[in-house]
Amino acid sequence: MSFFSSRWIEAPANATVVEAGGLPAGFRAAGVAAGIKPGGVKDFGLLVSDAAQTTSAARFTRSGALAAPVLVTQRHTQLDALRAVVVNSGNANAATGGRGIDDAAKMQGGAAMVCGVGESHVAVASTGVIGVPLPMDCVTQGTMAAFHELRPDGDIDFAEAIRTTDAYPKRVTLDIELSGGTVRLSAQAKGAGMISPGFATLLVFIQTDARLSAAECDLLLGVTVKRSFERVSVDGQLSTSDTVILLASGESGVAVEPQTDDERSFGEALDATLRQLALMVVRDGEGARRIGRVVVRGDHRVVDRVARAVADSALVKTALYGGDPNWGRIIQAVGAALPGAAPLAVDIAIEGIQVCARGARVPHEPDALAAAVQREEVEYEIGVPGEGGETEVFFSDLGHEYVTINADYTT
């Protein structure tokens, strides 16, 4: 199966998936077992660009309760000139107070030392249990071990090390043909929603050897994150630690200049990659049976609110899980998002079958609808009054696995 496996993602033209993986030129990475997680599994990752001219961009959670590594990375690094990422799983270093900030700074300092770059060029990320101090002896040990393991094909171990409850690692390597030659793009993500006990977080690290200005990095990352990780919902819960970082080493010697065909090709590949990774996160959500896509068209001021209300509705999500063509729940979610709008002329189609027009039921073939909602990917199209807006949100279902993972557990 190709990496680009969803019908909702168009595989990028001019790009080839490199099944064996491997980092772009200039990068080395490692993933090791540092003892933060039990059982000797990989839980510590290091990634570094050896190119001094490396540019970067980053995006973070908007939570008001930020984990210490997010605070340290936001406040004490040059976000447009990052060279390295140090990351652990098994402990989020969140709700750990002043000690947590100190620990994140030490983790940053250790990585800077072994990588031979300034501390302000090292991003820090942690994911795992909240409210427990980071075991710093493991961090020191992990830093040294990872340093010795750094390799150009270390992306696979690195992707493994950042997993928490992900059912499978999420990574890809692409070669992209541009007018000046081939550039490589690789990405590693973790996230299974925010579904696991005490664990949370989406972490995404992206590397390329294309030459991009820092401003271009920021532009491309901003646009593509908005179209991918900002358009998914597993359970409507915002993490303390979400971090997305793009590093561009420039080591291919191939530049991507603004407003060129190359920018479009590179942007399309980045866009498809992040959208597919985002869908993989939704799909991994809770061993989800099904994932949904809700598309809302109408007044540009309300489409986002309506789409999120549908995607986050426990009633819509359980119906998706059960394969229940219960569109009354969609009306209900739309109405909840638009107080005072009654009578509401809402249109609803499920997998192309119109079930509701201008707020009232449309006769439709129940068997066809029942079959449609049994698919692995179910699409809901909603029209609300007004014009100029169109948006989408991808979401997972809500089923017994979610409850089991999140409830049948004692810390």
Place this chain on the structure above:
Amino acid sequence: MSFFSSRWIEAPANATVVEAGGLPAGFRAAGVAAGIKPGGVKDFGLLVSDAAQTTSAARFTRSGALAAPVLVTQRHTQLDALRAVVVNSGNANAATGGRGIDDAAKMQGGAAMVCGVGESHVAVASTGVIGVPLPMDCVTQGTMAAFHELRPDGDIDFAEAIRTTDAYPKRVTLDIELSGGTVRLSAQAKGAGMISPGFATLLVFIQTDARLSAAECDLLLGVTVKRSFERVSVDGQLSTSDTVILLASGESGVAVEPQTDDERSFGEALDATLRQLALMVVRDGEGARRIGRVVVRGDHRVVDRVARAVADSALVKTALYGGDPNWGRIIQAVGAALPGAAPLAVDIAIEGIQVCARGARVPHEPDALAAAVQREEVEYEIGVPGEGGETEVFFSDLGHEYVTINADYTT
């Protein structure tokens, strides 16, 4: 077990629960089987005050997708001078377009005719499946049958008739001692969250024979609904049909005047009644194992938002279900409600055990905490920066029963 069974509700002084039920003077009610639901169960209710001077007040869902009966009641009745309520379960008459409006008006007209009051004095309510036209022959038949059954002790049948998936009927009768004599208060509610396939809605009907001005009805209902039904969450889903109606017949001859001790006594009884009914709705949510109360103190501009974020968090709700003392999820929910507030000095106590102070873990006894979260009612106290605000939200857990009821079903 007393009606006032929660530790969070103080049983009102000067009031006695009348276990046998019975309506206040001036009222008659009935509940019959009209054939809207299968199986010959009660699904149609009628309630009327025989007193011409009856006053009333009402509150409705804020959904933008209002069911037809809500639209008809809001637009075509005198909400301060209602005399009768006609209600069915088994069909919400929602998303039924112009036909739905016509049907709700016909239902109103039929009830007005048999009760001998003007149409503008009859409230209409429906609860059940969305998007299916109301079977009007059943409505006609139900209206006639209910009319013949109207009785002063018809509240029990009436409460039965408004149930959809409620595990048990929710009703109470109280006698309240006031300075001028005894008045009676009765109430019937339905609502098990919005948890059942295609069904939704909270319906609450309250009657008293106290003499209240319409303005006093509105004031008392407004205050007590804010403290009860507006402070509960089963799954964060807003119904198309929520309706709360208070009718005061005045037939006891005992007046409740503004700013008197009698007003306080009556208000306290009404308040405790609605809060207990609201808790019963939460408790019935999905065969909930446990219910939670979150109390938030701090900046008055944010306490409500924070409390709802915690109460609606799928992670907090699954932890409550599992008896998991996972306070990291509470931090996460608070942070999500307060973007940009980092670093966030949040305090958290669970059942009086402080686990987090100023955003960082506080050492605590894990066994005591583990035992505390196994109780049937679990209290979370949260402090956020700022002053002047304190609020509470009651919420149900999220467990396998919720998923089973909502997913393992095909329409």
